Amino acid sequence: MKFKYLFHLSILFSLLLISSKILSQTTGSWQASKLTVEKLTKDRPEFNYSEEKVPSFILPDVLKTVDGWKVTNSDLWTNVRRQEILEMFRKNVFGRVPETPYQKNFKVVNIDKKALGGAATLKQVDITISASGKSLVIHLTLFTPNNAIKPSPAFLLIDNRGPANTDPLRKVKSEFWPVEEAIARGYGMAVFSNSDLDPDDFDDFKNGIHGLLDKTPRADDAWGTLAAWAWGASRCMDYLVTDKSIDKDKVAVVGHSRGGKTALWAGAEDTRFSMVVANESGAGGAALSRRRFGETIERINTAFPHWFCTNYKKYSNNENALPFDMHMLLALVAPRSLYVDCASEDLWGDPRGCYLSLYNAVPVFKLLGTNSDIQETMPPLNKQVVSGKVAFHIRDGVHNMLLKDWNWFMDFADISFR
Numbered sequence: 568m569k570f571k572y573l574f575h576l577s578i579l580f581s582l583l584l585i586s587s588k589i590l591s592q593t594t595g596s597w598q599a600s601k602l603t604v605e606k607l608t609k610d611r612p613e614f615n616y617s618e619e620k621v622p623s624f625i626l627p628d629v630l631k632t633v634d635g636w637k638v639t640n641s642d643l644w645t646n647v648r649r650q651e652i653l654e655m656f657r658k659n660v661f662g663r664v665p666e667t668p669y670q671k672n673f674k675v676v677n678i679d680k681k682a683l684g685g686a687a688t689l690k691q692v693d694i695t696i697s698a699s700g701k702s703l704v705i706h707l708t709l710f711t712p713n714n715a716i717k718p719s720p721a722f723l724l725i726d727n728r729g730p731a732n733t734d735p736l737r738k739v740k741s742e743f744w745p746v747e748e749a750i751a752r753g754y755g756m757a758v759f760s761n762s763d764l765d766p767d768d769f770d771d772f773k774n775g776i777h778g779l780l781d782k783t784p785r786a787d788d789a790w791g792t793l794a795a796w797a798w799g800a801s802r803c804m805d806y807l808v809t810d811k812s813i814d815k816d817k818v819a820v821v822g823h824s825r826g827g828k829t830a831l832w833a834g835a836e837d838t839r840f841s842m843v844v845a846n847e848s849g850a851g852g853a854a855l856s857r858r859r860f861g862e863t864i865e866r867i868n869t870a871f872p873h874w875f876c877t878n879y880k881k882y883s884n885n886e887n888a889l890p891f892d893m894h895m896l897l898a899l900v901a902p903r904s905l906y907v908d909c910a911s912e913d914l915w916g917d918p919r920g921c922y923l924s925l926y927n928a929v930p931v932f933k934l935l936g937t938n939s940d941i942q943e944t945m946p947p948l949n950k951q952v953v954s955g956k957v958a959f960h961i962r963d964g965v966h967n968m969l970l971k972d973w974n975w976f977m978d979f980a981d982i983s984f985r
């Protein structure tokens with residue numbers, strides 16, 4: 568009897584503990600769960616997942632020019648500091664696009680005006696790039712709402728997950744690209760596959776767009792695979808600006824993970840994107856490199872030697888030598904709209920590092936008059952923060968891009984594109 572009583576009491580106690588934990592996670596500032604930290608540390612002991620082990624560091628000042636001038640107005644930002652930072656990222660991280668001339672051609676290869684049970688028009692467009700006697704095709708898929716009375720705002724997804732997620736016939740539906748929901752909310756949905764530009768493997772830059780445009784020998788700042796994907800997003804944008812069903816001033820570029828890093832770079836290089844959504848972009852994306860939390864520069868350069876330019880290798884285990892950090896990549900999006908988001912179990916992608924990066928980019932958004940201001944402490948789990956032209960959320964769960972995330976992106980777009 569006594570045992571039974573004690574047993575019930577202990578269950579009650581554990582339930583109370585669990586619910587108070589859930590409550591503190593959903594109401595207070597987000598913190599990584601101890602269990603997740605322990606599990607990840609056990610799986611990969613050579614990487615850091617503990618906040619206490621983050622080294623102390625000083626971030627380079629996003630609002631001070633290389634010559635030491637304080638940037639106090641938008642002209643100085645746009646004409647001097649932004650150019651300096653863009654150049655730093657071209658030279659040291661993503662690499663430079665070659666100046667090789669090329670031809671471009673658009674061909675609508677399929678059109679279905681009654682797609683999705685009549686709710687949308689589906690267009691499939693081949694964007695052919697030709698140079699040096701070779702050519703490559705970017706297959707762009709675009710859905711636009713049929714009930715729109717004016718050109719629609721749109722999301723362009725850089726798909727790094729393969730066509731199974733973006734089936735134009737929607738026989739296979741995927742939360743990764745929730746066309747039906749977006750169409751119902753009045754958004755166009757466009758997508759292309761990153762591998763159309765460059766397959767995601769290291770082949771010493773022989774295939775994909777590199778095989779058409781690269782000069783040999785390759786310079787240490789020659790573009791890598793992520794920059795090639797970002798360039799592909801811009802070629803899709805070249806088409807979207809010609810399509811009358813799209814409002815060209817309201818096109819968001821979206822990417823998940825490696826695609827999120829790419830979306831940030833696409834938005835930095837191409838200001839026609841009026842919004843950038845970097846979903847769980849992690850190292851080489853939104854996460855501050857100096858924190859050395861989860862994936863590091865050394866690890867990303869080793870595991871994915873083709874993603875960045877050769878110069879980036881200089882910063883492997885040498886983060887403090889970087890003349891910038893990733894808050895400066897985020898700042899390149901200002902004063903356009905920027906959405907950064909993370910997942911609570913994706914510590915490999917350093918959610919706190921991504922949030923702090925956004926926090927440290929906000930002074931540029933403010934300087935440019937966007938009315939943005941966020942707190943230094945992270946918001947609670949599943950609580951969206953929107954301030955002027957910046958937005959953030961940390962969703963519960965693992966590394967992925969889900970309808971839940973997209974709904975928040977669309978909520979932000981509803982406000983930003985209003």
Ligand code: GTR
Nearest residue numbers: 823824825826849850862867
């Ligand atoms: C991981 C990589 C991350 C992230 C991810 C993804 O293996 O370490 O940087 O890009 O892949 O793209 O899903």
